[in-house]
Amino acid sequence: MKRGLMIVVSGPAGSGKGTVNGKLLESDEYVYSVSATTRAPRPGEINGINYHFITKEDFKGRIDRGEMLEYTTYCDNYYGTPLKEALAVLESGRNLILEIEVEGAMNVKKLYPEAVLIMLLPPSFAVQEARLRGRGTETEDVILKRLERTREEVPLVDQYDYVVYNRDGGVEICADDIRSIVRAEQCSVRRHKEASKEYFNS
Ligand code: 5GP
Numbered sequence: 001m002k003r004g005l006m007i008v009v010s011g012p013a014g015s016g017k018g019t020v021n022g023k024l025l026e027s028d029e030y031v032y033s034v035s036a037t038t039r040a041p042r043p044g045e046i047n048g049i050n051y052h053f054i055t056k057e058d059f060k061g062r063i064d065r066g067e068m069l070e071y072t073t074y075c076d077n078y079y080g081t082p083l084k085e086a087l088a089v090l091e092s093g094r095n096l097i098l099e100i101e102v103e104g105a106m107n108v109k110k111l112y113p114e115a116v117l118i119m120l121l122p123p124s125f126a127v128q129e130a131r132l133r134g135r136g137t138e139t140e141d142v143i144l145k146r147l148e149r150t151r152e153e154v155p156l157v158d159q160y161d162y163v164v165y166n167r168d169g170g171v172e173i174c175a176d177d178i179r180s181i182v183r184a185e186q187c188s189v190r191r192h193k194e195a196s197k198e199y200f201n202s
Helices: 017-024 056-064 083-091 102-111 125-135 140-159 171-187 195-201
Strands: 006-010 030-032 035-037 051-053 068-074 077-082 095-098 116-121 162-165
Touching: 006 017, 006 102, 006 171, 017 171, 056 068, 056 077, 068 083, 068 102, 077 083, 077 102, 083 095, 095 102, 102 116, 102 140, 116 140, 116 171, 125 140, 162 171
Parallel strands: 006 095, 006 116, 030 095, 035 051, 116 162
Antiparallel strands: 035 077, 068 077
């Protein structure tokens, strides 16, 4: 069975990553990588579904034991991708979605050059700010930190494979764009290095 694709979806706060990925996850083809984090749950977030909400001590222990595929600190909290779960999904042939920030994405690219990196962007910084404030889930202090972080994150789009724009009302279009990227990647000759040999020998 072919291994699944490792798909990294990054985007600044308020870009709509969660909503767009939610659309993709309606299909069994995709599995969400549940990260571990030390931040507090937001209203409605469920432990084990949205994140594994753990303490700093627990997180550091997992790093020391080599249990994280990648990790980072973001606005004073740790975030990381559990390694064992990620590999199990890929081995099962399903595509894994890593909804992670840029530093983690760059580490994934080094460790797994076959990963597909997609950056989701709002149409502009001004629209992003309006959406983030409209969400109303963060304090002003957190909003300012996340907007500041955006200035470091977005220039790294150059290191990604694809950019997808989330325009107003465009969630379904973004999900379609990502499905198309995945289809194209699955057909990429880079991923079928033995195509000719297999053709004649099967
Ligand atoms: P939030 O607190 O809004 O859920 O996430 C903050 C940022 O951390 C987002 O950009 C999110 O994509 C990123 N993030 C979530 N999980 C991980 C992870 O496991 N690793 C890394 N590097 N970033 C993550």
